[in-house]
Amino acid sequence: MLIVPAIGFGLATAAYVALAAVGFTLQAGVSNIFNFAYGDIMITAAFVAYAVNAAGGTLWELLIVGAVTGAVVSLAMNRLIFRRFVRHGVNRFGMLIVTLWSGILLQNLLLAVFGPKFFTLQVSSGRLFTFFGTRGILLTSVQLISIGIAMAAVLIVAAGLRFTRVGMAMRALATNPDLAQTSGVPARRILDYTWIVSGIFCGLGGVVLALATGAFEQTTGEDFLVIIFAATVLGGVGRPVGAAVASLVLGVAMEVSALYIPPNLKELAAFALLVVVLIVRPGGLFSLAKEGAEVAVV
Amino acid sequence: MSAVDFYATTLLVYFGVDVLAAWGLNLQYGLYGMYNFAFILFQSAGAYTAAVLTLGAPTHQFGAQQYFAGAALPFPLPIVIAGLVAGVLGLVIALIVGRGMRSDYEAIVTFVIAVMALLTVNAIIPLFDGQAGLSLVPQPLAGTLRLSAGAYAWVYVAFAALVCLASYVVMHRLMASPLGRAIRAVRENPSGAAALGVNASWCRVVVSVLGAGLAGVSGALLVEFIGTWSPGSWSYAETLVIFSAIIVGGVGNSIGVLIGVFVTQIVFAEGSRFLPTSLPPNLVGSLQWMIIGVMTLAFLWFRPQGIVPERRYCVPAGRDGSSGERGAAARKTGPVPSSSLVRGRGDS
Numbered sequence: 203m204l205i206v207p208a209i210g211f212g213l214a215t216a217a218y219v220a221l222a223a224v225g226f227t228l229q230a231g232v233s234n235i236f237n238f239a240y241g242d243i244m245i246t247a248a249f250v251a252y253a254v255n256a257a258g259g260t261l262w263e264l265l266i267v268g269a270v271t272g273a274v275v276s277l278a279m280n281r282l283i284f285r286r287f288v289r290h291g292v293n294r295f296g297m298l299i300v301t302l303w304s305g306i307l308l309q310n311l312l313l314a315v316f317g318p319k320f321f322t323l324q325v326s327s328g329r330l331f332t333f334f335g336t337r338g339i340l341l342t343s344v345q346l347i348s349i350g351i352a353m354a355a356v357l358i359v360a361a362g363l364r365f366t367r368v369g370m371a372m373r374a375l376a377t378n379p380d381l382a383q384t385s386g387v388p389a390r391r392i393l394d395y396t397w398i399v400s401g402i403f404c405g406l407g408g409v410v411l412a413l414a415t416g417a418f419e420q421t422t423g424e425d426f427l428v429i430i431f432a433a434t435v436l437g438g439v440g441r442p443v444g445a446a447v448a449s450l451v452l453g454v455a456m457e458v459s460a461l462y463i464p465p466n467l468k469e470l471a472a473f474a475l476l477v478v479v480l481i482v483r484p485g486g487l488f489s490l491a492k493e494g495a496e497v498a499v500v
Numbered sequence: 501m502s503a504v505d506f507y508a509t510t511l512l513v514y515f516g517v518d519v520l521a522a523w524g525l526n527l528q529y530g531l532y533g534m535y536n537f538a539f540i541l542f543q544s545a546g547a548y549t550a551a552v553l554t555l556g557a558p559t560h561q562f563g564a565q566q567y568f569a570g571a572a573l574p575f576p577l578p579i580v581i582a583g584l585v586a587g588v589l590g591l592v593i594a595l596i597v598g599r600g601m602r603s604d605y606e607a608i609v610t611f612v613i614a615v616m617a618l619l620t621v622n623a624i625i626p627l628f629d630g631q632a633g634l635s636l637v638p639q640p641l642a643g644t645l646r647l648s649a650g651a652y653a654w655v656y657v658a659f660a661a662l663v664c665l666a667s668y669v670v671m672h673r674l675m676a677s678p679l680g681r682a683i684r685a686v687r688e689n690p691s692g693a694a695a696l697g698v699n700a701s702w703c704r705v706v707v708s709v710l711g712a713g714l715a716g717v718s719g720a721l722l723v724e725f726i727g728t729w730s731p732g733s734w735s736y737a738e739t740l741v742i743f744s745a746i747i748v749g750g751v752g753n754s755i756g757v758l759i760g761v762f763v764t765q766i767v768f769a770e771g772s773r774f775l776p777t778s779l780p781p782n783l784v785g786s787l788q789w790m791i792i793g794v795m796t797l798a799f800l801w802f803r804p805q806g807i808v809p810e811r812r813y814c815v816p817a818g819r820d821g822s823s824g825e826r827g828a829a830a831r832k833t834g835p836v837p838s839s840s841l842v843r844g845r846g847d848s
Contacts, residue, residue: 236604236607236608238611283797287797287800287801290801292800292804294603294604295535295603295604295607296800296804298535298604298607299740299743299744299747299796299800300797300800302740303740303744303793303796303797304793304797306737306740306789306790306793307789307790307793307794310786310787310789310790310793311786311790313785313786314783314786314787424736425615428611428612428615428616431608431611431612432612435605435608464623464624466619466622466623467619467620467623467624469616469619470616470619470620473612473613473616476609476612477596477609477612477613480601480605480609481596
């Protein structure tokens, strides 16, 4: 049977989906802005990692560089572009246009710097581990590391939101930004933290995605965004554990469906799940913020 | 055909096509407020339909382009059917995003649909020849008219202009009609409009189908002229360019949208002329996208209403505009009382 190895691939896929989706769902849940530039920030981190890799960086160095790049670009985009437009009174849909165009600007910047071709990170995928016998699940050490990072990311964000003061402030901002600010939540600083944390996972996700897909180009992140959206909406906006569970479902669904449909169509499984769920429940499955929560103006 | 003829006619046909598509999106977004990032699919559906219905049955020879079905219908039919097919797709999208989906989910779902449709057409080659796309679509009536290539191109420009004019008349009448007012009311205040008996679902279906139909016709017009259509022509970013044209020109204003298309097209067609020639070619392409992006952001910041803002539809409320006795009396006898919204529903 090929199902068992396919589930193994699904786990590896779920790892990078979850890593990226946790950052996305945190930021989308707290600030109520869907950041369409997220995939482009991911791929920017992958490109910076590529430059470091060309200079001889190892796997761990690439991951750290990716995380830092993600955090810096994410914070910069919020400070320089997104926050200003929100303060300027641009509505929710306007913000989607702003984030989309920001993403395309970033893509074209990368295109201008690196040129139109495919890139590969030269990292050995390490030892091969087998689970449940030789016909069972096969995972490389790089894949195991990604799964570990993804699980750690989910736990950190979930516990942070639940137990720390900053996490509580984030939840307060998500639910009612005005009330949170009048109650003394330093909204601007908390939102900066949110963009930084989300950027770290975004950057890590970008590097892991680049490792997993083999060859990447400027638009790889934008294409991947569709799966992040699916994981976020299915798991509930602003819910890291939900995003992780949804990523697992999506990852396994995509890899198992690849046994039955052309493999380059496996993302259709994620898409079908998303559209069906949204038709049945137009408000999404669960959400941290209540229906119609406002974008925090800080 | 001289180079000038070729350049001018190609540019003009593209202009007409983009204006039609932008008007279609303006119906959906400007008039009703639908957040449709899958809009380019309608143009694409129209283009593929027209191409397949003009090319004739596929030959199945080795190396020939593959496509699904195929026929060689006489001239206006492929364009008309393209509009209808796109309209049906518009109905499907309206039904999917209907039922009170959260506005940003609406944008996300349509975005996902656009990406997935591209993926599907790329992956399933027997559909529309995958990445390579369809080409060698014969120009309509080229055999019967027996014109020189240059004269034919100008005749086609005139035909495209005629289609634009006809679409403008139809669209304008819709926007000025009671139904158009009802649609605008749903955009401004959905619950208020619902309370007055406006059927929002019906409004959404009308704008979605009509907007999609316009886009379908635009795609058909383009493919019948340039003879080729491939996935490279309809990435999600193309929808974003149409949105930019609307935002720059003026959301909800047909003439403004036309100006917006003109401005964005100037950047794409002529923008490269003002860049230093020493730049590498891929940088020029990138810069054109970046100029459009920066321009859109600048308009959102400095002039969100666009170059030509939407007309204000005001109801005269007495001479002094107060809500006093006279104001109320004037409202009762005024020319366009607010109850005309209810007539909008009766009309539909």
